[in-house]
Amino acid sequence: MTAPAPLLVVGDALLDHDLSGTADRLAPDAPVPVVHGARRGTRPGGAALAACFAAADGRDVTLVTALGDGEAARTLRRLLHDRVRVIEIPLTGELACKTRILAQGVPVLRLDDGDGRAAGATDEAREAVGAASAILVADYGRGAADVLRDALARAARKVPVVWDPHPRGGPPVKGTRLVTPSAAEARAFAAHAEEATAGGGARSDGARPELHHAAEDARKLIRSWGVNSVAVTLGPDGALLSHGDAPLLVPAPHRAPGDACGAGDRFAATAAGLLADGALPEKAVHGAVHAATRYVTDGGAAGLPHDQDPDPPAPEAVPHPEPALLADRVRTRGGTVVAAGGCFDLLHAGHVALLQEARRIGDCLIVCVNSDASVRRRKGATRPLVPVADRVRVLRALSCVDAVAVFDEDTPERLLKELRPHIWAKGGDYALARLPEAPLVGSWGGEVVLLPYLDGRSTTELAAKAALDPAERSAGRARTAGR
Incomplete structure (x- = not known):
């Protein structure tokens, strides 16, 4: 090129x-x-x-x-x-x-x-x-x-x-x-x-x-x-x-x-x-x-990079300002703010079902996405398979998603403090004991809810299948059909 x-x-x-x-x-002394x-x-x-x-x-x-x-x-x-x-x-x-x-x-x-x-x-x-x-x-x-x-x-x-x-x-x-x-x-x-x-x-x-x-x-x-x-x-x-x-x-x-x-x-x-x-x-x-x-x-x-970060962070590390404004507007109208989080690497049917269910229980859905650096720390050097800009773009294209915010930490507590959702939705493969953000959400009266997750859908499994050559994939399908 x-x-x-x-x-x-x-x-x-x-x-x-x-x-x-x-x-x-x-201000009390002026309308400002x-x-x-x-x-x-x-x-x-x-x-x-x-x-x-x-x-x-x-x-x-x-x-x-x-x-x-x-x-x-x-x-x-x-x-x-x-x-x-x-x-x-x-x-x-x-x-x-x-x-x-x-x-x-x-x-x-x-x-x-x-x-x-x-x-x-x-x-x-x-x-x-x-x-x-x-x-x-x-x-x-x-x-x-x-x-x-x-x-x-x-x-x-x-x-x-x-x-x-x-x-x-x-x-x-x-x-x-x-x-x-x-x-x-x-x-x-x-x-x-x-x-x-x-x-x-x-x-x-x-x-x-x-x-x-x-x-x-x-x-x-x-x-x-x-x-x-x-x-x-x-x-x-x-x-x-x-x-x-x-x-x-x-x-x-x-x-x-x-x-x-x-x-x-x-x-x-x-x-x-x-x-x-x-x-x-x-x-x-x-x-x-x-x-x-x-x-x-x-x-x-x-x-944009600024003086407080001489080594400018990638745009992925900077939350989009729109989600906080959206959450404020929905709260002002008396609506329910729902947030859901995850890596969403290789978006699949399980992800989509979770997000659709999350949107149905509130008046807006804000998706909190791990940055590339955050995914690497959690999943290893070979992940993510899809860079954050592409993951965000795909999520925004879903009709059930109203806004997307990116966080660079290992867990989304800082972003949740900014958004203060009424509901924090996670897939049913989690347990409350494994969600360190649960006490934080409860501190402002919010609820953590677990939603059903489609079995058999996994980014790791999809990546493993994609890595096989066509002959290996055909053999795998034949073994599955013979069971």
Whole structure:
């Protein structure tokens, strides 16, 4: 298999902080939520996040950005170390930082500080742009793209350039292969282009469907900017790709509830990487839509590496935030929250029967799944047979499953404390004495129930049969039939 092509990322790096806690009351002195138990996480943001996404795809990534001095810059350098190569350009002021405060996984406030802007280019940065085989411009309106505009314009005549624009940044250079604004950004850019060229052209009052708006805005931007194509991202609805004629709608594979922070960077990084590999824009946008949807489905920003874990955990170790929100909603409505757990390696009929029975006894079913590392500790070095991302995807496809959460410990107590289910369901091959989580579930009034388990269904037995060659399997069936 051919290795992914290298990618140069040019843009404005940020440092992102999340303070994540819970809120169950308003402050007495103001109608604002009181967030308590907050945990702090710090991660790359802006162009640095886009570069990390591209590196996670197996690419050799170089990031051209302005970092400057100060604690925030030192932290970001540490987070980027061994992930991407960084070429620094001068910065005036302090590196921009963004802090989100979240309650139950939902942002309630954002604080921005740091006024730093790129102050100029360097010969090393210009040479990197000139030598690049593909470029992603992650413009966050802080000058990195502006100071390298001439070099980027020359590069766009030779290699694929993807430009993720910002309302405070400049327009993409002519010849850019693909521009990736959101629907709101495309609307604002198109309105500005109209004012610049026609003194404020006539626009509709907003009564037309959003797709029609996005298609019209994309056509105007292609003419105004002189770019090859525009992909207007539509959030959970996917993206609309236009070359200036009839647009192509690329729908999302499913609607992904959750934290969409960073989804635009995931989209742009995937599209740029696929174009670098030689894909057509249609294939690049299709891959980008699926990657962004998968990113949000898997927890969004909550699943990203942060400063508290210098050796970033795999996404499998980070619980999806949606299950806790689902449990809260069901409890608020007076419903019954059911949870079930296991490895679910080689999902079989016994698993499905158990989950179907568990769903029938409540108003939602949340499945708690052992991570790959947890399975290895329990089952041995040869397990799991199916990686956690695939196990989660299969479980989510079952109509009886409302949400899936992954835990990295040997037992799910920490996750159960977060979910606080009314019922914790296990297969009948367990005994209460073998369930260390039983006292915990009982501590909040929950019940542990054992459900019937289909005999003769076993992942271990299935794996053993699969390891036999066809002749051995036929002989085994013949012996069984002769009994």
